Amino acid sequence: MEKKLRIYTPNNSFKVDKRSLSLLLLWSIVFLIYSTKSKFPSNEENLELLGFVFVIITFLYSLYFMISNFFIYETTNGEYNGYLIIDSEKITCNLDVYTIYEIEKISILSIYFRGKFNGNTRAWERKKSNGVENYIEIYKKDGEYKKYFFLQTKTENIQMFSDELRTYYRFGKLGEQNYKNIVD
Numbered sequence: 001m002e003k004k005l006r007i008y009t010p011n012n013s014f015k016v017d018k019r020s021l022s023l024l025l026l027w028s029i030v031f032l033i034y035s036t037k038s039k040f041p042s043n044e045e046n047l048e049l050l051g052f053v054f055v056i057i058t059f060l061y062s063l064y065f066m067i068s069n070f071f072i073y074e075t076t077n078g079e080y081n082g083y084l085i086i087d088s089e090k091i092t093c094n095l096d097v098y099t100i101y102e103i104e105k106i107s108i109l110s111i112y113f114r115g116k117f118n119g120n121t122r123a124w125e126r127k128k129s130n131g132v133e134n135y136i137e138i139y140k141k142d143g144e145y146k147k148y149f150f151l152q153t154k155t156e157n158i159q160m161f162s163d164e165l166r167t168y169y170r171f172g173k174l175g176e177q178n179y180k181n182i183v184d
Helices: 018-039 041-068 158-170 176-183
Strands: 005-010 078-086 090-093 096-099 103-109 134-140 145-150
Touching (some): 018 041, 078 145, 078 158, 090 134, 103 158
Antiparallel strands (some): 005 078, 078 090, 090 096, 103 134, 134 145
């Protein structure tokens, strides 16, 4: 079986989470009901009841929203296209191939794993990492620079390439601390 990691290309557009939008809509309805109650005194009792029902629905949905954030991955805004393959002589990123001789330096950030706690302590944010914030930066000798994001899971991660990365470390392409962070 060939060792490879999926490449992720982030989309720079703003993506709205439907669950957050639903929660915002519910709270807006509650606010609207209670702010219009005084403008319609003849329907005040009905609006009070409707407002109370929406407060309960909104509170329950808010509770569900906060609890479910412990079990849902962060949203991703992008697409998967191609694979990152590292071997002793070259690095392949989707359709781009970089030989060890044309690479001046590489840098790798690989601390995010799909499903791992992402450090968010805010109630409104998801707690499980989507695992796509990892990246490899490749600096070529001709001055070209590329950055590729990749997905890591517990079973498919950058440590699969530790033997191959040792070669890049020995050739001075990968820094000592960066190499130790990956293999340890």
